Amino acid sequence: MALEWWRKAVVYQIYIRSFADSDGDGDGDIGGIRSRLPYLRDLGVDAIWITPWYPSPMADGGYDVADYRDVDRRFGSLNGARRLIEDAHAAELRLMIDIVPNHTSSEHRWFREAWASPRGSAARARYHFRDGRGPGGSEPPNNWRSVFGGSAWTPAPDDGAEPRQWYLHLFDEAQPDLNWDNAEVRAEFESILECWLAMGVDGFRIDVASFLLKAAGLPDVPDHSEAISRADDAAWDPAAHPYENQAGLHEIYRRWRAIADRHPGTVFCGEVHLPAEGIAGYLRPGELHTAFNFDFALRPWNAAALRASIDTTLAAHEAVGAPPTWVIGNHDLPRPAYRYGRRAARGGDGWNAWQRNGPADRARGLARARAAALLGLALPGSAYIYQGDELGLPEILDLPPEARQDPTFRRSGGADVGRDGTRIPLPWSGSEPPFGFGPPGSRPWLPQPGQWWELSVEAESRDPSSTLSLYRAAIRLRRDHPGFDSGSFRWLPSVAGTLLFGRGGGLACAVNLSDDPMPLPRGSRFLLSSAPVGSDSVGPDSAAWLQLPEAEQAGQAGQTEEA
Ligand code: NOJ
Numbered sequence: 001m002a003l004e005w006w007r008k009a010v011v012y013q014i015y016i017r018s019f020a021d022s023d024g025d026g027d028g029d030i031g032g033i034r035s036r037l038p039y040l041r042d043l044g045v046d047a048i049w050i051t052p053w054y055p056s057p058m059a060d061g062g063y064d065v066a067d068y069r070d071v072d073r074r075f076g077s078l079n080g081a082r083r084l085i086e087d088a089h090a091a092e093l094r095l096m097i098d099i100v101p102n103h104t105s106s107e108h109r110w111f112r113e114a115w116a117s118p119r120g121s122a123a124r125a126r127y128h129f130r131d132g133r134g135p136g137g138s139e140p141p142n143n144w145r146s147v148f149g150g151s152a153w154t155p156a157p158d159d160g161a162e163p164r165q166w167y168l169h170l171f172d173e174a175q176p177d178l179n180w181d182n183a184e185v186r187a188e189f190e191s192i193l194e195c196w197l198a199m200g201v202d203g204f205r206i207d208v209a210s211f212l213l214k215a216a217g218l219p220d221v222p223d224h225s226e227a228i229s230r231a232d233d234a235a236w237d238p239a240a241h242p243y244e245n246q247a248g249l250h251e252i253y254r255r256w257r258a259i260a261d262r263h264p265g266t267v268f269c270g271e272v273h274l275p276a277e278g279i280a281g282y283l284r285p286g287e288l289h290t291a292f293n294f295d296f297a298l299r300p301w302n303a304a305a306l307r308a309s310i311d312t313t314l315a316a317h318e319a320v321g322a323p324p325t326w327v328i329g330n331h332d333l334p335r336p337a338y339r340y341g342r343r344a345a346r347g348g349d350g351w352n353a354w355q356r357n358g359p360a361d362r363a364r365g366l367a368r369a370r371a372a373a374l375l376g377l378a379l380p381g382s383a384y385i386y387q388g389d390e391l392g393l394p395e396i397l398d399l400p401p402e403a404r405q406d407p408t409f410r411r412s413g414g415a416d417v418g419r420d421g422t423r424i425p426l427p428w429s430g431s432e433p434p435f436g437f438g439p440p441g442s443r444p445w446l447p448q449p450g451q452w453w454e455l456s457v458e459a460e461s462r463d464p465s466s467t468l469s470l471y472r473a474a475i476r477l478r479r480d481h482p483g484f485d486s487g488s489f490r491w492l493p494s495v496a497g498t499l500l501f502g503r504g505g506g507l508a509c510a511v512n513l514s515d516d517p518m519p520l521p522r523g524s525r526f527l528l529s530s531a532p533v534g535s536d537s538v539g540p541d542s543a544a545w546l547q548l549p550e551a552e553q554a555g556q557a558g559q560t561e562e563a
Contacts, residue, residue, distance in 0.1 A: 005094060006203070006267040006289055007323040008484070009046040009382045010475055015331045016053050016075055017061060017445060018425040019387055021438035026445045028425065028437070030076030030084050036428075037091045039457065043390065044475035047094035049205050049269070051331060053081070054100075057107050059174035060148075060407055061331075061423070063098075063207060064105035068192045078199075085200040094202035096267065101189050102211045103175040111176050115157060119165050126185055127176050128168035129156055130218065137163025143220045144243065147171055149412035168218075170211060170243060172407040180212040186252065190259060197263045209270035209282070209291070213249050215242035245274060253287045260289075269325065276309075276316035283322035290325050290382060297327045298350035301340045301368050301541075303497050303513040310379065314489060317381070324381035328372050329389045335422055336372055338395035341365020346513075356395060356417050364541060366392050370470055370530035371511055371543035375499070377474050378509035378545060380487045385471070388426055391455050392467035396421035403446060424448055429458035473528050477545065481527070483507025495519065498538075502548065511543040523549030 020032025030053065040048060052062035053075045062072070071081050088095045104111055110126050117123035130141035132155070140153035147170055154173040156165040168177045178185050193204065219242050238245065253268075260266040270291040272279050279291045293313055299305045317324045328336045334356050339345065341360035344352055345368070369392060377383050399420055401409075406418030425444035428436030431453045434444050453459060460466035478484050486504035494500035497514025500521075507527075512518035517537040526533060529544035538544045 003265045005046060005265065006269075006382055008380070009094070010044070010377070010478065011047045011049055011096070011269075011382060011384050012040055012043065012045040013330060013384060013386045014048050014050045015061075015387055015423055016051055018423050018437075020426065020428065021434070021442060021444065024439040024442035025074060026438065026443050027074045029074065030071070030080040034080075034084050034087050037087055037093065040093060041091045043472060044479060045093070045385065047096060047202065048088065049096040049203075049384075050098065052098045052100055052207075056105055057174065058405075059105065059172050061405070063100055064103070064107075064172065064175045065100050066105040066107040067109075068099075068189075069195055082199060089200070094265075094267075095200075096203040096205055096269065097196060097201050098207060099189070099193070099196075099204040100207040101178065101180075102208045103169065103171060103177045106174045106176055114167075114176075118159065119156075119161070126179055126182050128179055128214065128218070129165050130168070131163040132166050133163075137165065141166055141168075142218050144168070144170070144218075146173075146411060148408045149416065168214075170208075172411065174407075177214075178212070180248075180252065186255075190255065193256065193259050197259070197266060202265060203260075203267035203269065203289075206268060206270045206288070208273075209253075209288070210245045210249065210272045210274060210278075211243055212252065213246035215246060218242065245278060250282070250284075250287060253282060257286055257288065276312040280316040280320045280322065283317065283320045285321065290323060292327055292330075292384070293325045294327070295350070296376070297329070297333060298353040300348055300352070301345045301372075301513055302347065303499050303511070306375070306511075306513070307491075307499055314380070324379070325384060326376035326379050326381060327384045328369070328376050329386035329422075330384070331386065331423055332419055333386075333422065335393055335395040336369040336389060337362070337366045337392050338397075339365070340368035340372065356397060356421060359397075360395075362394060365394070366467070367531060367541040370467055371541060373467075373471060374474060374528070374530050374543040374545060375509060375511050377478055378484075378501075378503065378507075380489050380503070388424075390468055390471040391427070391457065391460055393424070393426075393452075393455060396424050396449060399446065405446075420446055427452040427456040429456050470528075470530060474545075477528055481505070481507055492521070506548045506550070508546045508548050509543065510538050510546060512538045512540055515540050520544075520546065521548055525549075 017028050019028040020036050021028050022031030053071050054065040055067045055070050055072045056062045056064050071078050085095055113123040114127050131137050132141055133139045140151050144152040146152045152168055152170050153166040156167055169175050170177055221240050268288040270282055270288045272282055272291045273294055282288045282291055296309045299309045313324045338360045339353055341364045404420050406420050408416050409418035424446050425437040430436050433448045434442050435452055435456050437444050460468035483503045483505035488504045490502050492500040492502050498518045499511040502508045517539055519537050524546040527545040527547055531542040533544055
C-alpha cells in the first residue's frame with residue numbers, strides 16, 4: 001500500500017465500547033473488533049480509527065486516560081491489541097488509535113501525585129493549578145467554562161492555606177488539563193507516540209489537538225464566548241479562545257511529525273475545530289498530515305452552504321498541499337440521519353448541528369444522509385465513516401435518564417441530553433437485543449431499540465436497496481473508478497439548489513438539495529444513486545454518481561475551473 005495512503009483513504013471510526021462485544025460484559029472490545037475485520041474488509045474501507053482503549057474510569061467514554069501505555073481490561077489487553085494490529089494488517093487495513101494529550105484522567109498517576117503534593121510542587125506544575133479569586137480564593141481563577149457545562153475549574157484539596165487553589169479542566173472535572181509548557185509533559189507524549197508506533201499502529205487521531213496550550217496568564221474570555229470554537233465561524237475571535245489555537249502548538253506538532261516521519265506510512269489526523277484556513281495552518285509541510293473538517297459536517301442541508309464549504313476547504317488545503325477530510329458523522333455529532341431530517345436542517349448555523357433538540361423526519365433524514373454519503377465519498381481527499389452511519393442508524397433521543405452516561409448530561413443539569421444516543425451498540429444480526437453485538441443474553445451498556453433488527457448488518461446485507469448496500473457499492477466504485485485517483489475537481493453548471501461536479505475521467509457527482517427533480521447533462525449514465533432515479537434526473541434529497549458523455553466532458557472542461 002502506498003506510503004501516502006491517507007491522501008485518499010476511507011477511514012472507518014470504531015467507537016470501541018459500542019462496536020462488538022466478544023466476552024458478553026456489555027462493552028465492545030478488541031476481540032469484537034478482531035471478529036468483525038471481515039465485515040470491514042467487505043465494506044472496503046482502507047483504515048480504521050479506534051477511539052481510546054486505554055485504562056480509564058470512563059468518566060468520558062475513555063477520553064479520560066489513566067495510563068497511555070496500556071489497554072483497559074474491559075477492552076482486552078496489550079497482547080490483544082498487538083494481535084489486532086497484525087490481523088488488521090493481514091486484512092490490508094491500516095489502524096489508527098486515539099491519542100488524548102490535552103488532559104489525563106484524574107486517576108492518572110501524575111494527577112494523583114499532584115493532588116497529594118503541595119502547591120508550587122513539580123507534580124502540580126504538570127497541570128494548571130492556580131489560586132482562586134475572591135475572599136480566600138473561593139471563586140475560580142478565571143471565567144472559563146467547561147465544554148461540557150459549568151465552570152472549567154474545580155477546587156484542589158483544602159490544605160488550610162489561603163487563597164484556595166483550583167485546577168483547570170476544559171472538559172469534565174475528571175479530565176484535568178495538562179500543562180503543555182512543561183517539558184516533562186512534552187517528552188512523555190513523544191515517548192507514548194514512539195511506544196505505539198513500535199507496536200505497529202499506522203497513525204493517531206489527536207483529541208482536541210488545538211487546545212493543548214493556553215494563553216499566558218489564563219485571561220478571562222469575553223462573556224459571550226462559547227466554550228468551544230465554531231468551525232464555521234468566519235469572524236473567529238482569538239481573544240474569545242485563549243485556550244485554543246495558540247501559536248506555540250505548531251512547534252509541538254513539528255516535533256511529532258518528525259517522529260512520524262521516522263515511521264514511514266504513519267498519519268496524524270488532528271481534531272481541530274477551526275474554519276478551513278485555521279485548519280490548514282496545522283497542515284503546512286512538516287506539521288500534521290490531516291485534520292477533521294468539521295466545517296463540512298456542520299453545514300445545513302443547503303446547496304449554497306455546502307458549496308461554500310467545499311470551496312473554502314479545497315482552497316485552504318490546496319494552499320498547503322494537504323488532503324482534505326470529509327466527515328458527516330462521529331461519536332460527538334448527532335447522527336446524520338437525524339440531523340438532516342430536522343425542521344431546521346436546511347438553514348441555521350453550525351451550532352445548530354450539535355443540538356439534539358427535537359424530532360426529525362426519519363425518512364427525509366435518512367434520504368439526505370445517504371445523499372450526503374455519496375457527496376462526501378466523491379470529493380477529493382479522504383473520507384471518514386462513523387460506525388453505524390453505513391447502516392443509516394438514527395439518533396436515539398429517548399434514553400432513560402438513568403441510562404445516560406455522557407458527562408454533558410449531568411454537567412448541563414439535563415439541558416443537553418448528551419451524546420449517548422449516537423453511541424448505541426451496533427446491531428449485527430438476529431431479531432432481539434443484543435442483535436449480535438454481544439453473546440445471546442448479554443446486556444449492552446446502553447439499551448438498543450427493539451426495532452433495530454431491521455437495521456442490522458444481517459438484514460441490510462440481504463437488501464440491495466439498504467444503506468449498507470449503498471455504502472458497499474460506493475466504496476467499491478471509489479476504489480475501482482480511475483476518476484477518483486486524480487485530485488481534479490471542477491464545478492459543472494446545474495440548477496439552483498443542486499450541486500454538480502466533475503472528477504477525473506468523466507466521473508461526476510450530482511446532489512439534489514432542492515424540492516424539484518434535478519435535470520442531468522444529456523447522455524449521462526448512472527453509476528450509482530442514493531435513491532431510485534428518473535431516466536435523466538435525480539429526485540429531491542438524493543445524489544448520484546454519473547459517467548458523463550464524452551462531448552459533455554470536452555465541452556465543460558473549458559467552462560469551469562480546476563480546483
Ligand atoms: C473530543 C472527543 O471526540 C470527545 O468525545 C471528548 O469528549 C472530548 N474530546 C474530550 O476528550
